[in-house]
Amino acid sequence: MSHVPDITLNNGVRMPQLGFGVWQVPDDEATDAVTAALETGYRSIDTAAIYGNEAGTGAGIARSGLPREEVFVTTKVWNSDQGYDTTLRALDTSLEKLGLDQVDLYLIHWPMPKRDRYVDTFRALEQIRKDGRARAIGVSNFLPEHLVRLLDETEVVPAVNQIELHPWLQQGDSRAFHAEHDIATEAWSPLGSGKGLLDEPAIGRIAERLGRTPAQVVLRWHLQLGNVVIPKSVTPSRIKENFDVFGFELDGEDMAAIAALDSGKRLGANPAEADFT
Numbered sequence: 001m002s003h004v005p006d007i008t009l010n011n012g013v014r015m016p017q018l019g020f021g022v023w024q025v026p027d028d029e030a031t032d033a034v035t036a037a038l039e040t041g042y043r044s045i046d047t048a049a050i051y052g053n054e055a056g057t058g059a060g061i062a063r064s065g066l067p068r069e070e071v072f073v074t075t076k077v078w079n080s081d082q083g084y085d086t087t088l089r090a091l092d093t094s095l096e097k098l099g100l101d102q103v104d105l106y107l108i109h110w111p112m113p114k115r116d117r118y119v120d121t122f123r124a125l126e127q128i129r130k131d132g133r134a135r136a137i138g139v140s141n142f143l144p145e146h147l148v149r150l151l152d153e154t155e156v157v158p159a160v161n162q163i164e165l166h167p168w169l170q171q172g173d174s175r176a177f178h179a180e181h182d183i184a185t186e187a188w189s190p191l192g193s194g195k196g197l198l199d200e201p202a203i204g205r206i207a208e209r210l211g212r213t214p215a216q217v218v219l220r221w222h223l224q225l226g227n228v229v230i231p232k233s234v235t236p237s238r239i240k241e242n243f244d245v246f247g248f249e250l251d252g253e254d255m256a257a258i259a260a261l262d263s264g265k266r267l268g269a270n271p272a273e274a275d276f277t
Helices: 027-040 054-064 084-098 118-130 144-153 172-181 201-210 214-225 236-243 252-259
Strands: 006-008 014-016 044-046 072-077 103-108 134-140 160-164 184-188
Touching (some): 027 044, 027 054, 084 118, 103 118, 160 172, 201 252
Parallel strands (some): 044 072
Antiparallel strands (some): 006 014
């Protein structure tokens, strides 16, 4: 069994704090990657319709032989399927590809404010949860301004907001808003997507002192902040390295040194402006 700590979402569902992401993993490689992750001890898998690898992900979950209730599965509705009826159909498609009757968490992938469909889309998610086809529902890439509208116009508080979050982009305003409203913060691109974050000297010094890798230090930073985190890799050794983050702790000076790296640098799109399908 995994030794990953759980967090309790605002509807009582428990979610592992460390999960395995499959963004940019080709479908024909996803099965082996997911299998390796589950063998390592991960018990949370994060995919999305747009990733094109739900079938491979589902095959990896099935191959593991683990009881369904031991694997927390997240997927997301893509922008082109936003809207009430299209979202309901999109989940049908995702469940068929995954080979599942239910996901543990279903997210709206982007708010797409210029198209103004995310409120109707979230109402579809509310129905999906009511029907038992998702145990929890939430959003991804939503800014506080988008969340405020959901809180005003829908009935269910999102359980999770999955956002770009790493030491260069620490999202203090969003994290504070989430904490105020009991929304879990989940970090995508937690290691900076190979764009040089792990070469930061401050992170390297901490890693050297602790006998850890820079990636392990950054993942530990996320966990100690209370973030849910979903690192991605297709390399078995890296999958194991990213999982081995529970045998050490960062001290106050370490946390402060990493906090000082916050520059507001986005590696992905700005959710206030993103408009793509």
